[in-house]
Amino acid sequence: xxxxxxxxxxxxxxxxxxxxxxxxxxxxxxxxxxxxxxxxxxxxxxxxxxxxxxxxxxxxxxxxxxxxxxxxxxxxxxxxxxxxxxxxxxxxxxxxxxxxxxxxxxxxxxxxxxxxxxxxxxxxxxxxxxxxxxxxxxxxxxxxxxxxxxxxxxxxxxxxxxxxxxxxxxxxxxxxxxxxxxxxxxxxxxxxxxxxxxxxxxxxxxxxxxxxxxxxxxxxxxxxxxxxxxxxxxxxxxxxxxxxxxxxxxxxxxxxxxxxxxxxxxxxxxxxxxxxxxxxxxxxxxxxxxxxxxxxxxxxxxxxxxxxxxxxxxxxxxxxxxxxxxxxxxxxxxxxxxxxxxxxxxxxxxxxxxxxxxxxxxxxxxxxxxxxxxxxxxxxxxxxxxxxxxxxxxxxxxxxxxxxxxxxxxxxxxxxxxxxxxxxxxxxxxxxxxxxxxxxxxxxxxxxxxxxxxxxxxxxxxxxxxxxxxxxxxxxxxxxxxxxxxxxxxxxxxxxxxxxxxxxxxxxxxxxxxxxxxxxxxxxxxxxxxxxxxxxxx
Amino acid sequence: xxxxxxxxxxxxxxxxxxxxxxxxxxxxxxxxxxxxxxxxxxxxxxxxxxxxxxxxxxxxxxxxxxxxxxxxxxxxxxxxxxxxxxxxxxxxxxxxxxxxxxxxxxxxxxxxxxxxxxxxxxxxxxxxxxxxxxxxxxxxxxxxxxxxxxxxxxxxxxxxxxxxxxxxxxxxxxxxxxxxxxxxxxxxxxxxxxxxxxxxxxxxxxxxxxxxxxxxxxxxxxxxxxxxxxxxxxxxxxxxxxxxxxxxxxxxxxxxxxxxxxxxxxxxxxxxxxxxxxxxxxxxxxxxxxxxxxxxxxxxxxxxxxxxxxxx
Numbered sequence: 001x002x003x004x005x006x007x008x009x010x011x012x013x014x015x016x017x018x019x020x021x022x023x024x025x026x027x028x029x030x031x032x033x034x035x036x037x038x039x040x041x042x043x044x045x046x047x048x049x050x051x052x053x054x055x056x057x058x059x060x061x062x063x064x065x066x067x068x069x070x071x072x073x074x075x076x077x078x079x080x081x082x083x084x085x086x087x088x089x090x091x092x093x094x095x096x097x098x099x100x101x102x103x104x105x106x107x108x109x110x111x112x113x114x115x116x117x118x119x120x121x122x123x124x125x126x127x128x129x130x131x132x133x134x135x136x137x138x139x140x141x142x143x144x145x146x147x148x149x150x151x152x153x154x155x156x157x158x159x160x161x162x163x164x165x166x167x168x169x170x171x172x173x174x175x176x177x178x179x180x181x182x183x184x185x186x187x188x189x190x191x192x193x194x195x196x197x198x199x200x201x202x203x204x205x206x207x208x209x210x211x212x213x214x215x216x217x218x219x220x221x222x223x224x225x226x227x228x229x230x231x232x233x234x235x236x237x238x239x240x241x242x243x244x245x246x247x248x249x250x251x252x253x254x255x256x257x258x259x260x261x262x263x264x265x266x267x268x269x270x271x272x273x274x275x276x277x278x279x280x281x282x283x284x285x286x287x288x289x290x291x292x293x294x295x296x297x298x299x300x301x302x303x304x305x306x307x308x309x310x311x312x313x314x315x316x317x318x319x320x321x322x323x324x325x326x327x328x329x330x331x332x333x334x335x336x337x338x339x340x341x342x343x344x345x346x347x348x349x350x351x352x353x354x355x356x357x358x359x360x361x362x363x364x365x366x367x368x369x370x371x372x373x374x375x376x377x378x379x380x381x382x383x384x385x386x387x388x389x390x391x392x393x394x395x396x397x398x399x400x401x402x403x404x405x406x407x408x409x410x411x412x413x414x415x416x417x418x419x420x421x422x423x424x425x426x427x428x429x430x431x432x433x434x435x436x437x438x439x440x441x442x443x444x445x446x447x448x449x450x451x452x453x454x455x456x457x458x459x460x461x462x463x464x465x466x467x468x469x470x471x472x473x474x475x476x477x478x479x480x481x482x483x484x485x486x487x488x489x490x491x492x493x494x495x496x497x498x499x500x501x502x503x504x505x506x507x508x509x510x511x512x513x514x515x516x517x518x519x520x521x522x523x524x525x526x527x528x529x530x531x532x533x534x535x536x537x538x
Numbered sequence: 539x540x541x542x543x544x545x546x547x548x549x550x551x552x553x554x555x556x557x558x559x560x561x562x563x564x565x566x567x568x569x570x571x572x573x574x575x576x577x578x579x580x581x582x583x584x585x586x587x588x589x590x591x592x593x594x595x596x597x598x599x600x601x602x603x604x605x606x607x608x609x610x611x612x613x614x615x616x617x618x619x620x621x622x623x624x625x626x627x628x629x630x631x632x633x634x635x636x637x638x639x640x641x642x643x644x645x646x647x648x649x650x651x652x653x654x655x656x657x658x659x660x661x662x663x664x665x666x667x668x669x670x671x672x673x674x675x676x677x678x679x680x681x682x683x684x685x686x687x688x689x690x691x692x693x694x695x696x697x698x699x700x701x702x703x704x705x706x707x708x709x710x711x712x713x714x715x716x717x718x719x720x721x722x723x724x725x726x727x728x729x730x731x732x733x734x735x736x737x738x739x740x741x742x743x744x745x746x747x748x749x750x751x752x753x754x755x756x757x758x759x760x761x762x763x764x765x766x767x768x769x770x771x772x773x774x775x776x777x778x779x780x781x782x783x784x785x786x787x788x789x790x791x792x793x794x795x796x797x798x799x800x801x802x803x804x805x806x807x808x809x810x811x812x813x814x815x816x817x818x819x820x821x822x823x824x825x826x827x828x829x830x831x832x833x834x835x836x837x838x839x840x841x842x843x844x845x846x847x848x849x850x
Contacts (some may be wrong), residue, residue, distance in 0.1 A: 273673055281592065281604055288550075288597075292586030293677070295670040332670045419600035421618060433600075462833055505829065514826060534822060 017423030050202040050377045084117040086237070088525040089154040095161040098196045099136060102363065104159060105224055107131055108353040111157050120144065134222055135169075136193040138162045167192045196268030198222045205481075211408075212365060214238040218256075231408065232258035236272075240382075245409040246436045247283035248291065250382050253273045266302040269297075269329075272338070274483060276381065284415035286435040290381040295335035298327035304397060311395050313451065313463065315357040321397040327383075336380055340367040342399030355465070356452035361393055363400040369479060379479045384439030387411050387473045388527065391537040393447050395511050400443040401472035403528075404535075405498040409437040412475035435525050440475025441482075447471035451504065463506045467513075472497040497521045497530065511537050547572070547579040551594040552664055554583070556744040563648050563663040563745075565594040567730075567737030568611045570769070572596070572727040575621045583670035589677055596620075610641075612730045623727045640734040640828065643710045646689070648738060650703055651752050652686040652745075659703060660745045707755050715759040732769070739766035 078084055095102050108127045116119045124142045131140045139162040147154030171188045177309050186206035194201060200220040207213050218234030233255065240250040254272025261267075276291045284289070301324050309318035318373030323342040328337030342365040349358045365385050369377045372455035385400055388410035393402045403411065451467040453460050474495045478486060513535045519528050549572060551565035559581060560569050572579050578629060584593055591606040596615060603614040616622040627633045651657050664680075666674030684690075691699050741761055746753050756762065 281602075281607070285597065288602075289584075291590070292584065293588075293669060293673050294586060295673055330670070334668060334670045415599050418602045421601075458834070464833075469613075505833070507829075512829070532819075532822075534826070 014508050062520055079118060083516045084119060085152045085153060086117040087170065088112050088114055088157050089151055090156045092156055092433060094158060094159045096163060098114045098163055098193060098195045103198045108159055134162055136198050138164050164192050204503035207535060211241045229260055247280060247287050248276045248278050252437055268300045270298050282417045282433055284417050286415050286438050287436050297330040297335055298325055299329055299407045300325040307346055312511045314359055316348050316350045317399060319346040323399065336378055337371045338367055338369045338383060340383060341365060344397045344399060356450065359394055359449040365399045366442050368441060368503055376480055384441060385475060386439045387443060387445065389477055390535045392511055392513055392535045394449055397536040400445040400473065401451055403496060403498060404469060404471040404500055405519055406528035407527065411496050412440050413438045413477055414525045441478040442476045445473035465504050467502045467504055470499045496526060542705050546599040546613050547596060548582055549576060549579055549594060549596050550584050553585050553666055553668065554813065558740060558744055561745055563741045566741055567733045568594045570737050571612050571733035574623060574733060574762045577621065588665035589681060614630050637731045639713060640731060643706050644738050647703055647707045647752055649685060650689060651750055653682050656750045702727055704751060707752050711755050711759055715762055736766045736769045739763065740770055
């Protein structure tokens, strides 16, 4: 992306002129200074009325330049000390051959509400940034020009854009999309501004830490049909391999539409055809019951507030996120129907010594089917909660996912897999097939983390610090009448807990942790033991 | 029938339709076979996976006999010693040849009729009526294509294949009629051959439309029809096993979802696994050292640049 051009007053030779300036611009320095001069001249005239007339002087080029400089300095001083009233009469757009005017005008609309020069400068910077963020321009230059002479105190703003020479670009990066379940590393090919609406067409391949691979193509409209919100539509083909943990593979294909996307709010509609298969033919009974095809039509709303000073090493502030998903939004009653709710809360308290901070966090989630006979129906296996994995709960705000030290999908309800008969026909002697982790309908995790700098400057300069932590989490089934046997006391008493310590290496945009984990409390088939481990998160 | 270790047996099959406990021509013979074995079992319906070749399958505890393994569910049940009704007859040549004709020629003819002939509507009702319309439509088209590929049917040879199919149907049904007169089918000691015959005949009569060529050929042999109807009355009136679709309750003694399953002896790690784990730890340690070295070199080179700038 081209570096945003900072707003600056143009040097005299470069400033484009409007028609109104041709007659007024005697010095060839552009109308920018001229309007200020007019205003200043009026004031100077008033002041001069009380003063005796100075002797007329012959102006040399050097003295003219000195006068110019003096006036400019006077202007800058005024800008620093008082408001300079100035309104925007018109916003002129230049340089766009393909891009529609409305796109640039809508991004620059705020300029028309400005009443002072300081405000115009500040808003111009923001407009410049927003136009650059569209990713369809190589450069953006905003210039102030004098307004029509019959309207004193006004200016014209000239937005000059240079459209991207090459409509094709490629990127490799790490992202967290609203419709994705986890963070991914992604390679993308983009086609820019094909129809002139600032549209970005892309094809991408992504690989996520949770054994996810996704092939997708999408289009992004910064302003759809005049609305102030962007529109994202993606067609995706997603594949997740859970054979090792739960004896099934998931493949989804469909459409994802981001209806609303702003700093705090995300609203996404997903329509997908989901297929669960078991090529290994070793799945347990509960997993076998879930194999097959289903149609997912869901609306997912996320509200997120993150007031922490940093996501890689939060020292102060708080963060809150809540995600609500309702599936089954289709006239066809045969599609997948469930309600899912996640809540995350993080809080960081600075302790004042060695840049140390105490981070707390709690996450919870619940999923339940709805519709006729919902009490006897299981929740869809891919939409349940699974705990464990190699990500840090400090950075992520994606619901209850991690208990430090437990491996991917490493705790919770399990069921024995299919037992194969050995060659001599005896099931007892056959190899142990293991268990399938079935996830839970109710999940809660919590953690506490104390981070502090190392005494050595070498570590402090690189942001490498240490931390001591404790975490806990639990899963429980509620569906198929299991909620009747649910007991809060039993749920709390069966929480898994772990403690540990380690080193954190922030490598933008990742948080790399090398930790030692110790399980304080675990159950028979939980996949966690005292060990060293590495986590990656962002 | 051998008792399942954890209680009841369960047959997972396609949905009931046309007055049949399961309307799928592959599942119905298995259902009838288990009925002949007079073993109580639960019938569970799977409507979400019409293109799976694993269904039907029989499960009991951690044991599962899939349709796509070891020659089919019935064969697997026999081999695993779960239930074997063929022990007395499996050495008879005519029994073996009739069995082969039933399970290959007649089964293929029914498959052809169901997907490529007059049974298209029946196929949609049996396999796709419980799926969302879009998914059902796409899967049906895919299945029709797969069947054409399987029988190697193209526009050029479609007529010829149809003639061959007719000849196969007529000869198979005629052979079955002859065998039934020769007492190859035993109503008192039914075998898997009886299960195949009864299943195919009932499916043809109930699920295929009246203009079906197989149905027309079958109706010419009244004794086969009467034989199948007699067995249908027997197992339909003797009390069907409970069929539950999505509200199946597994028996309490089955392996339940549990966070504390019974202890199993820990498997000893092989030398190979131990050495692999050791190498994995060394690899991770080497990566970490490399990252730290890189950071320190980066830091020192940027510091050297800063020093040079200061000197300038």
